[in-house]
Amino acid sequence: MSADRKPTDFEMAVYQATRGVPAGKVTSYGRLAATLGRGTARAVGSALARNPFAPEVPCHRVVRADGALGGFNGATEGPELARKRRMLEQEGVRFDAAGRVRPETMV
């Protein structure tokens, strides 16, 4: 089994940017990458996947650019994703019939 490694500078930047996302709103992986001016959606996703600062860092407020939930707690589907969706709904985020976040909810 692999031991936890210390967060890299890039990952730290991602966590910090994620902290700035207000409740009731969501951002996308690519949006964060653009804000950081560094890396891409893939890199951001990898960083959030190992987010050691939950729940201080609201990684559940980060979704895909097309409105899909993305992943949560290392899983891209299953009960973990359902939890993520409930948390967002609880914060006031609205979903459509296809299970995608409404565009107006995305910052």
Add this chain to the structure above:
DNA sequence: CACCTGACATAAT
């Protein structure tokens, strides 16, 4: 140092 994997994005089919 080279290769592989991954909570993505976008264009094409």
Add this chain to the structure above:
DNA sequence: AATTATGCCAGGT
């Protein structure tokens, strides 16, 4: 509208 293929960067082995 949904699925497939290609490209992206960063981290791990």
